[in-house]
Amino acid sequence: MPGGRLTHEDRRIIAEGLSEGVSYTEIAGRLDRPISTVTREVARNGGPDGYRADAAQQATRRRARRRGPAAPPDPSPSTAVTAAAHGRDPAAVQQLEEQFTTMMVDTGLPRMTARVLTCLYVTDDGSLTAAELAQRLRVSPASVSKAVGELERQELIRRERDPRRRRDRYVIDAEAWFRGWMASARQNTMLADFTRQAARILGATTPAGTRLQDIGDFFEHVGRAMIQAADEWQQAYTRKSESAAPLVTDQARGIRG
Structure with a gap:
C-alpha cells in the first residue's frame, strides 16, 4: 500500500517489471509508489540485473531483525474508516484488504483497479465518489478514473448520480x-x-x-x-x-x- 512497507507481492511486481525491461517509472505506476521507492529497493538488493523478489524479501527481514521491532504502519484511510464502523480490528481489516486485492490481481485485474474494487466491497455503504476513493486509497483522481472506467466496462460496478452533491457515485451491490x-x-x-x-x-x-x-x-x-x-x-x-x-x-x- 502506498506509504507503507513493500510487500512480497510488490517485490514480485518489481522483479517482473525488470525482467520485462520496463522503466522504473512504469514499475512505480504499477505499484502506486514514488519512483524513489523502486530505485532504492532495486539498488539495495542486487541492482536491475541481480534483483530477485524472494532474495529481496529475505534481506529486508534480516535487516528488520537487526534493527529490532518496528511500529506497525498506520492503516490507510480506507482501512481506518472500515475498521471504525463496527469496532473491527484495524490490523485484520488491513490484512483482508491486501489479500482481497491480491486475489483480484490474480484474476487478471490491474492492481489499481483491484484496489478500487476492494475498497468498494469492504465499505459498508458499498458506494463512494471518485474523490472519496482517491482520498481513501491515497492515489490521484486520474488513477481512480482509469480504474472505475475499467470496472464499469466489465459491469462490476455501476454509476449513480448523487443529486444532493451533484457528483457521480460508484456503487457495488449483490448483483x-x-x-x-x-x-x-x-x-x-x-x-x-x-x-x-x-x-x-x-x-x-x-x-x-x-x-x-x-x-x-x-x-x-x-x-x-x-x-x-x-x-x-x-x-x-x-x-x-x-x-x-x-x-x-x-x-x-x-x-x-
Missing part, C-alpha cells in the same frame, strides 16, 4: 458479479460467432478452419453454460430475498410496537 458474469458470457458468444465466421472464410475442411470451428463450438458451449448458471443463481437469489422480506417487516413492526 455486481452477476452483471460481470453475464458480460463475460456475451463476450464468449461474440467469440463463438467470430471464430465460426472465420472458419467459413478459411474453409471448414482446412486445418485452420477446423481449428477455429472447434474454438467456436467451445465458446458457444461455455457461453450457454454460463448463462444457465447465472439464471439459476438469480432465481435462487430472488427467492432468498423474497423469503427474507417478511422477516424484516415483522422485526420492524416489533420495534415500532
Whole structure:
C-alpha cells in the first residue's frame, strides 16, 4: 500500500517489471509508489540485473531483525474508516484488504483497479465518489478514473448520480458479479460467432478452419453454460430475498410496537 512497507507481492511486481525491461517509472505506476521507492529497493538488493523478489524479501527481514521491532504502519484511510464502523480490528481489516486485492490481481485485474474494487466491497455503504476513493486509497483522481472506467466496462460496478452533491457515485451491490458474469458470457458468444465466421472464410475442411470451428463450438458451449448458471443463481437469489422480506417487516413492526 502506498506509504507503507513493500510487500512480497510488490517485490514480485518489481522483479517482473525488470525482467520485462520496463522503466522504473512504469514499475512505480504499477505499484502506486514514488519512483524513489523502486530505485532504492532495486539498488539495495542486487541492482536491475541481480534483483530477485524472494532474495529481496529475505534481506529486508534480516535487516528488520537487526534493527529490532518496528511500529506497525498506520492503516490507510480506507482501512481506518472500515475498521471504525463496527469496532473491527484495524490490523485484520488491513490484512483482508491486501489479500482481497491480491486475489483480484490474480484474476487478471490491474492492481489499481483491484484496489478500487476492494475498497468498494469492504465499505459498508458499498458506494463512494471518485474523490472519496482517491482520498481513501491515497492515489490521484486520474488513477481512480482509469480504474472505475475499467470496472464499469466489465459491469462490476455501476454509476449513480448523487443529486444532493451533484457528483457521480460508484456503487457495488449483490448483483455486481452477476452483471460481470453475464458480460463475460456475451463476450464468449461474440467469440463463438467470430471464430465460426472465420472458419467459413478459411474453409471448414482446412486445418485452420477446423481449428477455429472447434474454438467456436467451445465458446458457444461455455457461453450457454454460463448463462444457465447465472439464471439459476438469480432465481435462487430472488427467492432468498423474497423469503427474507417478511422477516424484516415483522422485526420492524416489533420495534415500532
